[in-house]
Amino acid sequence: MTGATPNxxxxxxxxxxxxxxxxxxxxxxxxxxxxxxxxALGVEAIGFRRFNGSIVGIMVTPWFMNVVMPASAARETSGASLRIRFPAGDIEFTxxxxxxxxxxASCSLFSPMFDFADMAAARATAEAALAELMLPDDSEEAVRRREPATTPIDRRNFLRGTLTERRG
Known part of the structure; x- marks a missing residue:
């Protein structure tokens, strides 16, 4: 008996x-x-994939954008909310x-959706949010993103003029 491997x-x-x-x-x-x-928006399921024995993705609608997964993702779902551990950290779901x-289980990202002019913008935001959610908090990329783009300005050095570039 031959059968297709489940995907x-x-x-x-x-x-x-x-x-x-x-x-x-x-x-x-x-x-x-x-x-x-x-x-200007429609309904679209973005980036749905397997995660820790469950399913996760982002649902875009004309009235919200949420991270969603089956409620069975949590071992115990007796309350109205639950916390799920993702690579980026713990996320609270309703x-x-x-x-x-x-x-x-859903976690609100945006509601209402008037900041999005079209589905391309909403889709790009959803894809970026899902990528961030799956990025380990201690990864090199996450650490680099948390570092300030420039060195903080020290007020005294600024007032003394010592922050200007010196050319010889």
Whole structure:
């Protein structure tokens, strides 16, 4: 008996696509006429992948951008929120029910979405946010990003004029 090897990344993308469809239905039914709805945007599942035995990705809608995952990502989900450890650090998620999807965990990134002129801008932001979430806090790249771009200015040296470039 031969069979196709299951593709966990395809499963993650399929879960994200099902969730996006649920949000499209919610948008059409209940959100479109609300003042927080950005007509320039659509609903899209961004970067869904396997992570620590679960699925994670970013959901972009005309009214929010959230990091989302199935609520089963946490071992115990008795409260209204949970903390999940990501490479970048611990993130607090809120639990909710989404139609056919059941319980999901979500962490708000943006709401409302009026700072985004189009889907390209929202997509780029979602991809960058997911990349940051997956960047280990102690990685060389994360440490480099935290370092100030320039050396802090010492007030005394500034007033004395000793910060100017000296040319010989």
């Amino acid at each position: 966990p990344e395809a499963d993650a993308m399929a879960w994200g696509a099902l969730l996006a469809e649920s949000y499209r239905e919610i948008g059409d039914r209940a959100m479109r006429d609300l003042p927080i709805y950005n007509d 639990l909710s029910e989404i139609g056919q999807m059941g319980r999901i």
